[in-house]
Structure formats: C-alpha cells, structure tokens
Amino acid sequence: MDFLLIHLLNSLLFASVLFLTAGGLSLIYGVMRIVNLAHGNLYAFGAYVTAWAIGGVLAGAPTPLLYLLLPAGAVAAALLGAALEPTLLRPFYKRAEEYQLLVTFGLLMILEDLMRLLWGPYPLSASALWENSGSVTISGNPYPNYNLVVIAIGLVAAVFLWAFVYKTKFGVVLRATSQDMRMASALGIDVNRVYVQAFTLGCFMAGLGGAMIVPRDSAVLGMGVDALVLAFIVVVIGGLGSLEGALAGALIVGVVRELGITFFAEIELAVLYLIAVLVLLARPAGLFGRP
Amino acid sequence: MGEVNRRDFLSTLGVSVGTALSATAGAALPVVGVAHAQEKPKGNIPDTPFKIGHMTFFSGPAAVLGEPMYRGQLLASEEINAQGGLLGKRKIEVLKADENAGTDANVKELRRLKLSEKIDFFCGITSSGNTPALGPVAEELKLLTIFVDGCTDLLFDKAVPNPHYIFRVTNMQSADGVTAAVAAAQTWPKAKKIAHIHPDYSYGRNAFDHWTITFKKLMPQAENVSEGWPKLGTTDFSSHITKAIASKPDLLATSVWGGDYVAFYKQALRYGMFSKMKVASMIAFGVAPHAIGKDHPEGIIAGVHSNYHFTYPAGDRWPYNKTFVEKYNKRFNEYPNFQAEGGYTATYLLKSAIERANKLAGGWPEDDAIIAMLEGLMMAAPAGYVYIRPDNHQGYKDAVTGFSKNVAEYPFPVLDPDRIITIPIRNITAPPGWPKGEPTSTYTWIDKTWPKVKA
Structure with a gap:
C-alpha cells in the first residue's frame, strides 16, 4: 500500500504528457478533419528545441531560469505549425483524405530528417533540470520532484484548454467551425484563420508535451513515431475530435499502463492495444466520439 | 552429483577477482x-x-x-x-x-x-x-x-x-547473463529476493533466462520477486523502477543498455533505487565510457557484455x-x-x-x-x-565484469581496478558437440552439468 500513491502519480505523469499530445491531435481533427500523422514529430520537435535550449545553449544556468525556458519547445512547435498549415496543408483540404494522409506522412519523414540534420544523430539531453530538482519523500520512498511539476503543468493545461474552448469567444467560433464549417463560413467566420489558429494550438500542445518530458528522457530520433502511436491509442479510446475524450483516454491509458507493468509485466506492450480493442468493440466511435 | 559448497564450486569455475591476469590454456596454440x-x-x-x-x-x-x-x-x-x-x-x-x-x-x-x-x-x-x-x-x-x-x-x-x-x-550472449549471475552470487551470496528489469526482446529474455538458471544452481535460496519488461528504446522507466522498489528485493538484475541505460540510472537515482538494493547489470558499462556520468552510483556490478573494458588488462x-x-x-x-x-x-x-x-x-x-x-x-x-x-564460427574469450567506481584519472566511472572479475569462457559456455538446446545450448548445459550448491 506504501506504493499506491506513487503508482497513482506515475499514472498521472504518463497521462499528463499523453493528454497534451493526444489532445492536440484530437483538436486538429475536430476542427479541420485532418489526421495529422506528423503530429508526433511536432512533439519531438518541441523536445529537441527545449533540450537544445536548456541542455546546450544555457547549460549551467540556475534552475529557475531553466524552468522558465522549458516552454521554448512548445513555442517553437507552435510557430512551426503556424507556418505549415497555410503552406502545406491548406491546398489539400478540398482533395480526398488519402492526399492529406500522404502529405502529413511525408511531413513526418521530413521533420525526422530535419531534426537529425539540426541536432545530429545522438540523443540530446537536458537532464540538469531533472537532476537539480531533487526528490520528495512519499510514505518513506523518494519521488522525483520534477514528475510533480509535469503533472501540475498537465493539469493546468487541461483547465486552461477547457476554459479556452468553452468560455471564450474564440472557443465558440472554434466549436462552430468544428460542427459545420460551411455554416460558420456563411455566418462570416474567417475559416482559414480559425484553421491556422487551431493547428497552431494543437502543435503548441504537442510541443509542450515534448518539452516537459525531455529533461527526464532526453530527445531521441524516433520518439515522435512512438508518441504518435500512443496518441492514436488515446484518441481511439476517447473518440477522435473530442478534448474530453482525449483527457479520459489519457487517464485510462496512464492507469492501464501502470497496472499492466505492475501486474502483467509479460504483456506490458500488448495491454494498451487490448484496451483499445475492447473500446472499439463496445463503442466504435470511442467513449466521447460522435458516431 | 554430490553436494557442493558454493565457494568451492566458484573456485572450480575459475572465477578470479582482483588485478591478476587470468591464465588461459591458449598459450600452447599458435x-x-x-x-x-x-x-x-x-x-x-x-x-x-x-x-x-x-x-x-x-x-x-x-x-x-x-x-x-x-x-x-x-x-x-x-x-x-x-x-x-x-x-x-x-x-x-x-x-x-x-x-x-x-x-x-x-x-x-x-x-x-x-x-x-x-x-x-x-x-x-x-x-x-x-x-x-x-x-x-x-x-x-x-x-x-x-x-x-x-x-x-x-x-x-x-x-x-x-x-x-x-x-x-x-x-556469446548467454555468457553475459551467466557472468553477471556468477559475479552477483560471489559478491552477495546472501541475496534472496531478486528483481529484474530487461528490455523486451531477444537480448533481455536471454539475459533473464541465463541469470535465472545460474542462480538456480548457485543461489538455490533466491527467488525472482519482480519482473519488468520495458520496450527496447524506451527512455521512461518510472513504472518499472517503482515496481522493482515495491517488491523490496535484495538485488536487481538488469540488462537495459545504451542510451536506455543512461536514462534508466538517472531516473533510478531520483527514485532512490540504488540505496534500497544491490544492482547487478550485464551491460551498464557497455556504452562508450564517456556516456556515463560521475553521478552513476559506485559499487554496482557494471557489466561490459562480458567482453572488455578498456582499463583491463x-x-x-x-x-x-x-x-x-x-x-x-x-x-x-x-x-x-x-x-x-x-x-x-x-x-x-x-x-x-x-x-x-x-x-x-x-x-x-x-x-x-x-x-x-x-x-x-x-x-x-x-x-x-x-x-x-x-x-x-563463434568467438570465445574469457569473460570479464567488475564494479563501478569513480577514479581521479577519468572524467567518468570505470571498473574498480582492484576488483575486476574474470571467468575462463570454457567454464560458462557449452562445449563443442553439446546438442543444440532450448532456449540455448548453454542453458541446457548448465542445467544438466552444474551441481546445485548447498544453500
């Protein structure tokens, strides 16, 4: 029982990062009806930028300053998203979905090579933040403080996002466009602007997920694809296009993964897919999806 | 097979600790x-x-x-x-x-x-x-x-x-799991509860199998109390570390390697893992030496894939x-x-x-x-x-492992020069002509030919 709280915190930690990546993927799909296969690499891009900033450029700076720079990766991913949507994605909205999949898949590969070109083939680490943050004692066992920071950022991001989508005028416009793009357009909403804003926000979330995790994990090539697969499991469970679904899916996956590792070590990798299969059988559109 | 004392059996295996160069029969060959x-x-x-x-x-x-x-x-x-x-x-x-x-x-x-x-x-x-x-x-x-x-x-x-x-x-890979297990049995003969964290693919499974069969012979009182099988290439070990600590083991065996191991030990430090159990790794110091920091704990069995560390001989x-x-x-x-x-x-x-x-x-x-x-x-x-x-067509050389230690000469930890462990390879691998076995020839050879020592 000593470890119940630690297991719970581990689950929340995993869920926090998952929610940010899967939430971004879902938001973009909800508004623009695009399955962005390059989404995982925007997460990786955020991780690389933050690792580069706090592990390379400002290595040795005091810890509070490093914390301030943590979101650098999120901002960079958002800027990249803001540039990509109008140039690369917009010409393909009127085409069949296959084209969008091909374009975003191509983007996935280009981004992977771009990161290799910019930051080299080796893992890029920013572990000072992880190492300097120390541990707190939870029922006699040390627990890394940095994990608590990540969980807190995840919670704040979820609340902020909910307020943004449900309590602001921009949120109303976003939801209106999501429900009926033609009608929104007829009512005078600048759909192109909403699209670029939604895409930028989605990329910001992915980049933030990568930036938060990099002090613990270091940035490595291929991390984007792994994150994409996990994000897909979350949105399959929660329902593609739904932020509530992404939150519920992330929490379910976080808890199930922890239970899987603890009690079914032999099939750790399979457990998440089994959950997704069960949800698909019971509710093909996901828990919060619109059938 | 009569009853054998652990220390006697280890000495028949030719396990040597210290700075001495192990003798090999090979000098007679061209x-x-x-x-x-x-x-x-x-x-x-x-x-x-x-x-x-x-x-x-x-x-x-x-x-x-x-x-x-x-x-x-x-x-x-x-x-x-x-x-x-x-x-x-x-x-x-x-x-x-x-x-x-x-x-x-x-x-x-x-x-x-x-x-x-x-x-x-x-x-x-x-x-x-x-x-x-x-x-x-x-x-x-x-x-x-x-x-x-x-x-x-x-x-x-x-x-x-x-x-x-x-x-x-x-x-050969089996030598790796056996070497780590023999070194651990010699160093911590009283260990009873063993936790494992291995990458979930052929290497990790092989390390687990050969550690386990070796411990069955050398440490009959020991049992595996926890297993963790992270995906190869993962850099998140939070849950595996928590599970291992929660099982309150005396000893953790791990074959996590490369950049994965670097992430693993840094995370384990913050979870206080190294202060709660002994650790024996097959391949911790297999990476390029400079990849491990001075923050790496001392005194763990930091394997080099049973092959070579640049400080030895x-x-x-x-x-x-x-x-x-x-x-x-x-x-x-x-x-x-x-x-x-x-x-x-x-x-x-x-x-x-x-x-x-x-x-x-x-x-x-x-x-x-x-x-x-x-x-x-x-x-x-x-x-x-x-x-x-x-x-x-397989290469054979005497197996080597040792204990992590920080020394002044290098900006990274090395194997403690006073406690290098070497084992003649012929004593831990199946000989020519031994029938192909399941899961490996070395496994069945150990199972059938090694005595079980007195607890």
Missing part, C-alpha cells in the same frame, strides 16, 4: 597478435580496394554503444592501409550503413551492399534482433562476414546452425591493450568500449586469415581459403586471447 609485422606476400596481389560494408547504429539511443565498433574497424583499417593495405596491396575502404533503419531495411541494405557496391566483406551489427535476420542472407549471398556483436545464441543455435560464410567475434602486462587504447584515444579523442575492441579485432582476424591463406597458396586467397584459416584461429587481441571455434 598465436599471433594484432598489428604484428607482416611477411612479404607470395604471388601476384591485385591492387583493387578491399571493400568492407560496416553496419551499426549511427543514430538513436543505441549509437552510444554501437557506433564505436565502426571506429574500431576504421582504426584497424587505417593502420593496415598505412602499411600498404591487405597483403601490402589492397587498401581497405569502409562503407557505412545505419542499423537504426530497422531489421527489414537492414536486410535490403545488406543485399544492396553486396550486389551494387560489390563489398568483399561484411562487418558490424549491434542488435541481437538483427543477426538472425542478416546471417542467413549473408550465407545466401556467399558474403564473408564477421559480426562484431548481435550476439544472440539463436544465430548459431538455430538461425544458421552450420555456418560457412559468417563468423562472430564478441562473446591494465598497464604493461598486456601491451596489445595499452597500445590499442592509446591509439584509439589519440585518433578519436575518446576511450573504446567493447564494441570498438570487437571491430578492431575482427579486422585483424580477417587480416591474419588472409595472410595465412596467402602463405599456403600464394596470390589473393579465395573466400573458402580465408574461411578455413579463420576456423580455429586464435589471436592475442586487446581484450586477451580470442579463439574462433571451428564448429560454430
């Missing part, structure tokens, strides 16, 4: 060292370049462990070229291929290297996931190959049971190592790991076999002549004597 002076070749030798295809991890978390094997081969090739090339004529060209592309892509790349680039020799490979796929293809292409690593027993037990063109230089007692480390450090401004030694030694094994074949027949030897010379070849390499067994 032994040549790396970089020995070359006799004048016989016959006409063409001066076309000798092309080597070298595949290892040049990117991703595995690169800190795998890439040095390329540097080892490059260093040996440059030394050979400085003397005019193989047989004084054929300069070596090394072509690189990135193993990180994935097994299917690696198989295609191997075919391309042979068919389009017309390589004469294939070398490299880090992952045990790749040799069982590449080995049969190299045989099919009739491509002379020395794998540096990818040391799964499966390759010569099952995938290519009767190899002709392919060889492998670093110790030390000093002037084994000049092959001293000069290798000096040259490698001068050339690359870093210290070699076991893969660098493997790549270097593989190149010199090839050179030696080519020269022997030339001495017999003259001219540039056929591949079959080189193969016949490689079979049964023994050579003094930086790590010690390495022997290529003729029946399974």
